[in-house]
Amino acid sequence: MMFRSKSTFAAGLTACGAMGAALVLTAPAAPAAVTSVSLASGLSFGSSTSYGTGCSYTATAQATPGDIVGFFDPAGTFDPGGWQTVGASGSVTAKWTPSTTGKHNVYAVRSSGEYVSTTATVGNGLNLGFACVVVS
Numbered sequence: 001m002m003f004r005s006k007s008t009f010a011a012g013l014t015a016c017g018a019m020g021a022a023l024v025l026t027a028p029a030a031p032a033a034v035t036s037v038s039l040a041s042g043l044s045f046g047s048s049t050s051y052g053t054g055c056s057y058t059a060t061a062q063a064t065p066g067d068i069v070g071f072f073d074p075a076g077t078f079d080p081g082g083w084q085t086v087g088a089s090g091s092v093t094a095k096w097t098p099s100t101t102g103k104h105n106v107y108a109v110r111s112s113g114e115y116v117s118t119t120a121t122v123g124n125g126l127n128l129g130f131a132c133v134v135v136s
Contacts, residue, residue, distance in 0.1 A: 034061055037116050040057060042057060042132075045133055048123060051122045052123055058094075058096070059094050065088050066086060068111035069086055077099065101123055103119060103120075104119065105118075
């Protein structure tokens with residue numbers, strides 16, 4: 001491709017740059033989502049499970065920064081309860097305390113209704129303050 005002058009060449013480059021910038025500025029934003037939820041057992045010990053009633057564990061959800069996310073388990077509590085704004089790190093945490101034995105489905109729910117879940121089996125816990133002994 002030949003250009004008749006340096007100013008025509010410069011004008012062509014400027015036009016290409018402007019079109020590229022327009023494409024970047026009009027690209028769709030990444031979709032907001034809650035992508036995962038996990039439970040950390042910490043210092044909890046048991047022969048059949050690492051989770052015990054009356055003991056607290058860290059629930060962590062990964063989601064889009066700025067999203068509003070809450071945790072839910074029908075047979076447990078979370079501290080803090082309610083909705084939390086996801087920070088720049090993309091994660092939000094809460095203390096989960098199961099109140100009954102058996103299978104628990106722990107949910108991380110986005111304010112729009114989208115959710116992810118994980119399952120934990122909970123036994124009878126003996127909370128020692130610094131650790132939890134799961135006796136069955």
